Amino acid sequence: MKLNLLIVDDDKMVQTMHTIIVKRSGFSEKPFNFVNGKEALDFIVSNGKEEKYLILLDINMPVMNGWELLDAFSEFGVENEIFVVMVSSSIDQHDLDKASTYSKVISYVSKPMTKDILDGLRNHDKLRTYFF
Amino acid sequence: MNNFTPPDEFINYYSLDTIQENDFDFILDFADNLYEASVVCISFFDYKRFWYKSQEIHLAQTHTPSLNFPTDTISSTDHQIFTFNTTNHPFFTDLAIRSVTAIPLYLHSGKKVGFLSLWFKESYELSAKESKMLGVLAEKTIHLVEQKKQNRSELKFGKKQIQVLLDSTSSFIWGIDRDLKLISANKNYINTIQKYTGKTVKIGDAFFEEIFFSPDLVTFFEEQCERAFLGESFTEDAVVPATQWFKKQWFEVSFYPIFQAGEVINVLINARNITKRKKSKEQYELLFLSNPQPMWVYEKATFKFLEVNQAAIQHYGYSKEEFLKLSLYDIIHAEDVAQMVEQSEVNDLLQTNDLEWRHYKKNGEIIWVQLASHEIEYQNKKASHVLINDITEQKRHLTLLEEERANTIALINSTDDLVWSIDQDARLVIANEAYFNYVKTVTGYSIKPGDSDYVESFPAELNANRKKLNDRALAGETFAIEIHFPEVGKHWGTWSETRFNPIKEGDKVRGAAMFARNITSRKEIELALETNQRILLETSEVARVGGWEIDLVNQKISWSKITKEIHETALDFEPNFEDLINFHRLGHNQERIKRIFREVVATARDFDFETQILTAKGKERWVRVKGGVKTIEGKAVRMFGMVQDINDQKKHLEEIEMQNKQLREIAWMQSHVVRAPVARIMGIVSLFQDFDDLEISTNELFNNISDSAYEIDDIIRKINNTIQTNHKQVVQ
Numbered sequence: 001m002k003l004n005l006l007i008v009d010d011d012k013m014v015q016t017m018h019t020i021i022v023k024r025s026g027f028s029e030k031p032f033n034f035v036n037g038k039e040a041l042d043f044i045v046s047n048g049k050e051e052k053y054l055i056l057l058d059i060n061m062p063v064m065n066g067w068e069l070l071d072a073f074s075e076f077g078v079e080n081e082i083f084v085v086m087v088s089s090s091i092d093q094h095d096l097d098k099a100s101t102y103s104k105v106i107s108y109v110s111k112p113m114t115k116d117i118l119d120g121l122r123n124h125d126k127l128r129t130y131f132f
Numbered sequence: 133m134n135n136f137t138p139p140d141e142f143i144n145y146y147s148l149d150t151i152q153e154n155d156f157d158f159i160l161d162f163a164d165n166l167y168e169a170s171v172v173c174i175s176f177f178d179y180k181r182f183w184y185k186s187q188e189i190h191l192a193q194t195h196t197p198s199l200n201f202p203t204d205t206i207s208s209t210d211h212q213i214f215t216f217n218t219t220n221h222p223f224f225t226d227l228a229i230r231s232v233t234a235i236p237l238y239l240h241s242g243k244k245v246g247f248l249s250l251w252f253k254e255s256y257e258l259s260a261k262e263s264k265m266l267g268v269l270a271e272k273t274i275h276l277v278e279q280k281k282q283n284r285s286e287l288k289f290g291k292k293q294i295q296v297l298l299d300s301t302s303s304f305i306w307g308i309d310r311d312l313k314l315i316s317a318n319k320n321y322i323n324t325i326q327k328y329t330g331k332t333v334k335i336g337d338a339f340f341e342e343i344f345f346s347p348d349l350v351t352f353f354e355e356q357c358e359r360a361f362l363g364e365s366f367t368e369d370a371v372v373p374a375t376q377w378f379k380k381q382w383f384e385v386s387f388y389p390i391f392q393a394g395e396v397i398n399v400l401i402n403a404r405n406i407t408k409r410k411k412s413k414e415q416y417e418l419l420f421l422s423n424p425q426p427m428w429v430y431e432k433a434t435f436k437f438l439e440v441n442q443a444a445i446q447h448y449g450y451s452k453e454e455f456l457k458l459s460l461y462d463i464i465h466a467e468d469v470a471q472m473v474e475q476s477e478v479n480d481l482l483q484t485n486d487l488e489w490r491h492y493k494k495n496g497e498i499i500w501v502q503l504a505s506h507e508i509e510y511q512n513k514k515a516s517h518v519l520i521n522d523i524t525e526q527k528r529h530l531t532l533l534e535e536e537r538a539n540t541i542a543l544i545n546s547t548d549d550l551v552w553s554i555d556q557d558a559r560l561v562i563a564n565e566a567y568f569n570y571v572k573t574v575t576g577y578s579i580k581p582g583d584s585d586y587v588e589s590f591p592a593e594l595n596a597n598r599k600k601l602n603d604r605a606l607a608g609e610t611f612a613i614e615i616h617f618p619e620v621g622k623h624w625g626t627w628s629e630t631r632f633n634p635i636k637e638g639d640k641v642r643g644a645a646m647f648a649r650n651i652t653s654r655k656e657i658e659l660a661l662e663t664n665q666r667i668l669l670e671t672s673e674v675a676r677v678g679g680w681e682i683d684l685v686n687q688k689i690s691w692s693k694i695t696k697e698i699h700e701t702a703l704d705f706e707p708n709f710e711d712l713i714n715f716h717r718l719g720h721n722q723e724r725i726k727r728i729f730r731e732v733v734a735t736a737r738d739f740d741f742e743t744q745i746l747t748a749k750g751k752e753r754w755v756r757v758k759g760g761v762k763t764i765e766g767k768a769v770r771m772f773g774m775v776q777d778i779n780d781q782k783k784h785l786e787e788i789e790m791q792n793k794q795l796r797e798i799a800w801m802q803s804h805v806v807r808a809p810v811a812r813i814m815g816i817v818s819l820f821q822d823f824d825d826l827e828i829s830t831n832e833l834f835n836n837i838s839d840s841a842y843e844i845d846d847i848i849r850k851i852n853n854t855i856q857t858n859h860k861q862v863v864q
Contacts, residue, residue, distance in 0.1 A: 013836045016828055017815045024823050060804050089811040090803040111807070112815030115822040123790070 003130045004051055005031040008040045008069070009058035009087070016054055018087070018113055025118045030056075033099040036061045037069030044080060054127065056113065059088040059095060070102045081124055087113050156185045156276065159269050161249070166265055167258075169250035170229060174237075209465060217255070224251070231255045233271045240278060248273055304383075304403040306339060307390070312357055314339050328377050339401075346373045360387035360399040369406070382410040416858035426520040428455070431513045432476060435460040436508050444520065449494030465490030465498065476516075488523065499524045550628075550648040553635065558585045558602050561643060570624055605632035605644035614651065623697050625650030676777035680759075684733065685769050686722055698755060698777045700747035716747045717752075733768045736761040742778065798851060806847050809840035 007018045015033045022028045034040040037057075041064070044053060059066040059132035066086065073082065084104045088095060089111045099108045106126050109117055122131050156174050164171040173186040187445065215233040217225035224232065231257065234249035248270045250258075258266065298305055299319035306317035314337045325333050333339075345353070352370055359366065367386040374380045385403045387397040420427055426444035436459040447451055448463065464472055468489050484504040491499050505518040544551040544564035550676050552563035560583050571579045575589030585602065586595040594617065601613065612631040630648040634641045672678070680693025681689075689707045696703055699715060712729075714720045725743060732739050740758040747753055759773015816833050819826060826833075 011812065014815065017819055019810075020819060020823065020828070060808075085229040089807040091807060092799060093618045095803070097247060101472075111811030112818050113520055114815075 002052075003028075003054045003083070003127075004047075006034060006040055006043070006053055006055045006057075007031050008034045008055060008061070008066070009033045014058070014111070020052070021113060021115055021118055025115055025122075027118055027122070035073065037064030037066060037071040039063075041069055041076070041078075044078060045076065045083070049079050052130075054130075055082060055084045056084075056087045056109075057084050059086065059090060060115060063102070067098070070104065073104060085101050085109055085121060087111060156273065159273055159276075160185065163248070163250065163266075163269055164483050167250050167262065168252070169233075169255075170253050171227075171249075171251035173247075173249045173251065175246045175249065184399070185220075212268060213258065215257065227251070228253055231264070233258055235266050237270055237274055237277070240273065244312055245277065302405065305400070307400045308339055308357065310361060310399055312338065312354070328375075349373070354662045356385070357399055357401075360389045360401075363389050363391070363396050365389060370403070379407075381405060381407045411563060420517075426522070427518060428520070429508070429515050429517050430460055431509050431510075431515050432507070433514065435472070435476070438513065438515055447493070447520070447522065448491070454494075463491050465492065491520075500527045548650070550587075550630075551646070553643055553645040554585045554602060554606075555643040556606060556641070558599070558606070559583065560585055573624075601630070602644060605634050605646070606641055606642050608634045608636070610634060614655070618636075625652035627652045627655040672774075678777075679777050680773060680775060682771040683769075684771065695775050698747075698753065698775060699745065700749045700751065702748075705748075714741065715747070717746055731772065732761055735767050736763045736766075739773075742782075751775065753779045755779075798855070801847065801851060806844060808850075809843040809847075812840045813837050 005022055007015055007022070009015055009018065015035075019031050019033065022031050032043065034043065040055065040057075044051070057066045057069065064072070066088070070084065072078075082104050083106050084102070085106045086095075086099045086105055088108075091110050096108050099105045106124060107121060121127060148755060149233050159174065160172050163169070169523060171186055174442070175185075213233060213235045215231055218229050218232055224230075229251045231252045231254070232249050233249040233252070236244050237246045237248060240242050248266065250256075250266070253799070300319060301318065304318070304321045304324065304498055306321050307315045309315050314333060314335055316335075317333060317339075322333055325331055339353075349370065349372060352368075356366075356368055365386075365388050370383045370385050372381040372383060380447040380855060382405070383400060383403045384406045388400040388402070390398040390400060420439070421441045423441055424443050426447045427441045428437055428444050429439040440450075440452060440455040445455065448455070450458065460472060461469065471487065471489070486502065489501050489503060491501050493499060498522050502521045502523050503518050504521070505516045508515050508517045510517075541562075541564070544562075545566070547564070548566050550564070550570055551565040552567045553561045557559050560579055560580065560581050568579060571587055575587050577587050577589050579587055586598060590598070594803070604611065610631075610633050612629060615628050615630060616626065617628065618626050627650070628648045629651045630646055633645045633647075635643045635645055672692075672694055676694060676698065678698050679692040680695050681690045683690075689709070689710065689712070691699070691701075691707060696705055699705075699707075701707075713722050713725060716725050721744060728739065728741060731737070738758075738760045740756070742754060742756050744752055744754050754777075756778045757773065758776070759771060761768045762770040762772070819833075
């Protein structure tokens with residue numbers, strides 16, 4: 001089963017950089033980019049429950065931020081298999097602590113995202129099966 | 133030997149009759165032992181009278197009237213002892229006397245006056261020695277007679293003197309014959325009758341003057357005269373009733389029979405007025421018998437009671453008859469007998485001393501007495517008139533007083549406090565051991581009762597102070613005073629509380645009693661408490677903590693000064709329940725305070741909350757209220773606690789919170805806003821490092837790096853502006 005990779009960040013430069021890294025690292029041939037949580041949510045809901053997602057999710061965004069998207073998964077009863085990697089410029093422990101309270105969040109990455117970090121994620125317990 | 137002593141009137145005429153009969157007893161006894169005679173008799177005679185003395189009484193009683201010596205014998209002038217046969221003398225034969233040996237008794241003047249005779253039942257001749265002895269006895273007899281005669285001779289009056297004597301006496305003297313007619317009377321008698329009746333008495337008058345003589349008195353005289361004419365000489369008391377001229381009179385009347393040839397021919401009567409004596413006797417009886425003080429008269433030789441008064445009878449419980457059978461030995465305590473005998477030998481006429489005696493009452497009760505006695509002659513006996521003062525009660529009282537004193541001393545000695553009292557002149561009267569020790573320790577002087585309370589060795593300042601205080605007490609003031617006297621600290625206590633109490637008798641102050649307690653430790657605690665309280669007060673003022681109390685029973689609310697200051701009320705403000713609510717803003721605040729109050733009263737739980745009050749001056753102020761509740765039987769009766777002004781603290785906290793918020797904002801900005809462009813730059817750099825032939829233009833990347841750098845700069849400036857603005861606010 002293939003994982004759909006979603007890049008959710010309002011910074012176009014970040015979207016570009018993340019797209020380059022995930023493609024070059026072989027993480028995803030065709031990542032989907034969204035500028036806020038709302039767009040990502042609409043995308044997921046419209047694709048049906050069977051689709052599985054790996055989301056590189058920024059926190060601060062207009063319309064619907066990262067936290068609000070995570071809350072929306074519960075609120076809207078989204079049942080899809082979703083793995084979230086929080087990718088934020090914040091190094092605030094508060095944010096780190098908050099992220100750990102969501103079951104869908106499997107990792108927290110302080111920007112910038114690099115090839116090494118992405119390689120490291122490939123070995124993550126929950127993702128390993130999708131890459132080997 | 134009856135009627136032996138002749139009336140005085142005869143003394144002058146008849147010397148032989150003056151001899152005392154017992155003077156001759158030893159001669160008779162001696163002769164009786166010496167000779168075996170049945171009768172020893174000393175007989176005297178003269179031309180009118182005959183007198184004898186014999187060891188055989190019955191002889192005299194039976195034979196006196198007819199006793200006669202043979203005339204030839206009597207007329208003999210022979211000095212020699214003679215013996216005669218009694219055959220011809222019926223007097224002797226009737227007595228079965230066979231012979232009489234006699235020695236005539238001659239006075240030195242040569243006059244024969246009688247015989248000393250020995251009467252024998254058998255014919256008896258005296259031996260030469262016996263005769264000589266009889267001569268000696270006769271000499272002795274004569275000596276006795278001569279001695280008496282000599283004495284009498286000196287007292288002998290002439291007939292004229294007798295007349296003067298009779299006329300000058302205040303007694304009434306008169307003589308009567310057998311028909312009770314007057315034969316003689318002295319001047320007093322004659323004059324008195326004449327004075328009262330106008331009558332001149334003369335020989336042959338009846339001496340009963342009806343004016344003086346009541347029927348009773350007439351009977352009295354008739355009876356007494358009859359007695360006298362029977363040969364008896366005697367004295368009786370008689371009462372002459374009051375007449376129109378004089379009051380009731382007492383007389384002592386003596387009756388003297390006058391004998392002639394053995395027959396009484398006349399009676400001489402001597403009446404002495406004893407009214408005065410009788411009255412003084414009555415007075416004496418009144419003074420003695422009715423005296424409320426027990427008295428008695430006892431004979432000194434035997435200690436027998438001779439007379440007791442009514443008070444003594446009542447006091448001791450014996451009747452008069454019982455008393456008169458007793459002696460002092462019967463009522464005195466055995467241990468006091470020696471003292472009694474010793475005292476009886478003291479020959480003071482009047483004795484009063486402090487000796488104490490134990491006497492028994494009839495009921496066995498022992499009483500303590502003191503005696504005053506006066507030596508008197510009573511019933512011809514050497515006696516002592518004694519006044520008895522029962523001091524039993526006095527002694528008991530004294531014992532009680534002594535016990536009381538002992539108890540008081542024990543009581544005052546049972547404390548370490550100083551107890552002492554002074555008299556009006558500030559001299560020590562009584563003190564406890566603690567006081568004596570105190571003075572001794574402080575001054576080295578052993579103070580004793582009677583000493584001045586201002587012991588010289590006390591410091592002058594202390595004595596001056598003591599005098600001031602003593603004077604106040606002696607002026608009648610009761611007070612207590614705390615005295616600080618560090619000098620005695622090591623001996624007793626630095627601080628003492630002395631109570632001064634005047635001792636009053638009626639309105640007069642007799643002295644003062646003092647009670648000093650060592651209060652050093654109490655005082656130290658008090659001083660420490662005062663310090664603590666002051667510190668607490670100062671602290672609470674600095675901390676702006678006020679106290680308050682709500683008496684739920686009496687609905688009374690008390691606020692401390694600081695509490696009032698916090699509420700900005702006047703210092704005399706007295707809050708009520710409504711005020712407590714009104715010090716909060718209407719609405720939520722008031723509702724909250726009411727709710728807390730209800731809860732606390734209902735649960736009696738301690739409380740601690742912060743609230744914003746509205747002061748009397750309309751200022752809002754944050755306070756912390758903390759306290760508890762006192763309950764009685766589960767019911768809240770009192771709320772108490774503190775109120776603290778925390779307005780400044782609260783404001784400060786708010787500021788800190790604001791600053792914290794800013795800091796949080798800064799941190800957030802640093803995390804999210806500042807780091808975003810930094811992370812972007814780092815990301816671009818990392819792309820260059822990790823990958824070749826990137827599908828975006830280098831130009832675009834550099835523009836992005838440039839934009840990010842400007843973005844960072846802009847953000848830092850903004851942050852700086854914000855901090856500076858806030859800092860200004862905080863400073864302001």
